[in-house]
Amino acid sequence: MESRLQVATALHRITFRCAIGTPNVSEVLPVKLASRRMIAVISVAALVASACSSNATPAPSSGGGGAQTAIEVVSWWTTGGEASGFNAIIDKFNADNPTLKVTNSAIAGGAGSNAQAALQNRVLAGTPPDSFQVHMGHELLDTYVTPGYMDNLDDLYAANGWTTQFPKGVLDIVSAKDAAGTTHYYSVPLDIHRANVIWYNKTVFTANNLTAPTTWDQFFTVADALKAKGITPLAVGDNGIWANGMLLESILIGALGADGYNGLWTGKTDWAGANVTAALTTYQKVLTYVNTDHSSLSWDQAADYLIPASAGAQPKAAMTLMGDWAAGEFDNKKFADYGWVAAPGNDKIYDALADSFGLPSKATNKDGIKKFLTLLGSAAGQDLFNPYKGSIPANSTAGAPPTGAKQYSTYQTWAMAEWKADAIVPSVEHGAAAAPKWKGAFEAAVTVFVATPDVATLQTSLVQACKDAGVCK
Numbered sequence: 520m521e522s523r524l525q526v527a528t529a530l531h532r533i534t535f536r537c538a539i540g541t542p543n544v545s546e547v548l549p550v551k552l553a554s555r556r557m558i559a560v561i562s563v564a565a566l567v568a569s570a571c572s573s574n575a576t577p578a579p580s581s582g583g584g585g586a587q588t589a590i591e592v593v594s595w596w597t598t599g600g601e602a603s604g605f606n607a608i609i610d611k612f613n614a615d616n617p618t619l620k621v622t623n624s625a626i627a628g629g630a631g632s633n634a635q636a637a638l639q640n641r642v643l644a645g646t647p648p649d650s651f652q653v654h655m656g657h658e659l660l661d662t663y664v665t666p667g668y669m670d671n672l673d674d675l676y677a678a679n680g681w682t683t684q685f686p687k688g689v690l691d692i693v694s695a696k697d698a699a700g701t702t703h704y705y706s707v708p709l710d711i712h713r714a715n716v717i718w719y720n721k722t723v724f725t726a727n728n729l730t731a732p733t734t735w736d737q738f739f740t741v742a743d744a745l746k747a748k749g750i751t752p753l754a755v756g757d758n759g760i761w762a763n764g765m766l767l768e769s770i771l772i773g774a775l776g777a778d779g780y781n782g783l784w785t786g787k788t789d790w791a792g793a794n795v796t797a798a799l800t801t802y803q804k805v806l807t808y809v810n811t812d813h814s815s816l817s818w819d820q821a822a823d824y825l826i827p828a829s830a831g832a833q834p835k836a837a838m839t840l841m842g843d844w845a846a847g848e849f850d851n852k853k854f855a856d857y858g859w860v861a862a863p864g865n866d867k868i869y870d871a872l873a874d875s876f877g878l879p880s881k882a883t884n885k886d887g888i889k890k891f892l893t894l895l896g897s898a899a900g901q902d903l904f905n906p907y908k909g910s911i912p913a914n915s916t917a918g919a920p921p922t923g924a925k926q927y928s929t930y931q932t933w934a935m936a937e938w939k940a941d942a943i944v945p946s947v948e949h950g951a952a953a954a955p956k957w958k959g960a961f962e963a964a965v966t967v968f969v970a971t972p973d974v975a976t977l978q979t980s981l982v983q984a985c986k987d988a989g990v991c992k
């Protein structure tokens with residue numbers, strides 16, 4: 520099977536094929552880490568290529584022993600399935616390595632809305648944790664790798680056979696070439712998430728004879744029916760603005776399709792175009808169907824609006840648009856009455872992001888953290904973590920937790936199949952599509968729009984953000 524996406528830029532036109540022996544983008548074009556435009560092209564293309572599975576070889580298990588030093592990792596996983604999954608893997612590591620102790624200095628705030636700034640400060644100050652959560656792609660490469668803050672993990676990749684276990688598209692966005700053209704790997708992918716999913720309360724939909732919407736027009740019809748019954752159609756928790764930005768991200772994908780959306784981040788699609796205006800107009804209307812208290816809620820509090828306070832009670836809201844960490848949240852709360860559907864217009868398009876952990880050059884316990892990173896990258900580690908998290912494993916040899924362990928959910932089985940079959944696009948809100956500064960400008964524009972929803976102002980800001988990023992002329 521072969522899947523491909525054509526990404527055109529003013530510089531090059533490249534076709535990516537998921538076929539054994541086909542050169543990857545790094546081979547076709549020397550990676551210039553200084554070129555933002557090129558990184559945008561590579562990130563988009565790499566995520567597309569990720570859907571192509573790689574040859575599988577068995578993962579070795581982690582070793583034991585080591586120094587009696589505490590190992591500090593930082594994540595933003597403090598809630599629900601996020602905390603449960605990470606604790607499961609940390610507990611396993613600490614039990615297997617009694618002379619080592621991994622601690623998660625977690626910083627609350629979905630999508631790293633607080634953790635990312637704190638981490639950057641620590642790295643800049645020369646006092647980083649031994650490892651930290653970082654999204655693959657621009658967030659990792661632009662923020663930490665290009666400026667030289669990370670050690671490469673080539674030895675772990677070689678020792679564990681990871682270059683054949685992680686999909687090529689994933690490898691492309693955790694790696695960079697040095698001046699001599701040699702590829703080095705800079706973080707260990709732990710999961711792959713899907714951002715563009717609508718979650719809904721099944722009982723509410725059945726009781727009101729409604730079907731999960733697959734277009735925004737259907738969404739508006741369904742939302743009007745829900746409103747008439749006194750149910751908030753769409754729960755949003757944007758005390759971190761990223762959650763609202765994800766709405767826009769999904770609407771853009773639906774309006775432009777995979778190629779059109781990818782082109783936004785490579786300069787091929789015009790941010791000033793009429794189809795972007797149409798998407799922004801849809802966004803404006805969607806925001807009239809959200810809960811009034813959205814700005815005081817976190818993403819998980821909004822997701823919890825789908826859960827009735829007691830059996831048989833009406834929940835506060837019927838739907839939420841969120842990444843599939845929401846499945847981890849629902850499962851963790853033992854709420855089974857949820858259904859899901861790709862966000863309107865997003866069917867067969869997987870808006871992807873992935874969490875990884877790297878090795879800061881100034882980490883104080885490199886031997887210990889490398890042991891932990893070995894577990895994170897292994898099939899065993901990924902099958903411990905991901906069933907709680909709502910994500911699918913990044914390691915292609917994972918996917919079958921041992922009997923007695925927590926198994927993948929029905930949603931996750933669906934997501935694994937979609938990952939292989941869908942067009943893959945990179946999430947902007949989760950560090951994959953654009954450089955961090957561009958993401959910041961995107962969010963600033965969204966923040967203004969949420970307060971004063973003027974389509975022309977939003978579009979002007981988005982056009983300017985692409986120019987400021989050096990990708991649009």
Ligand code: GAL
Binds near residue numbers: 596629631654712842
């Ligand atoms: C994403 C992250 C996910 C999940 C989510 C909500 O950025 O990749 O793992 O944690 O934020 O916090």
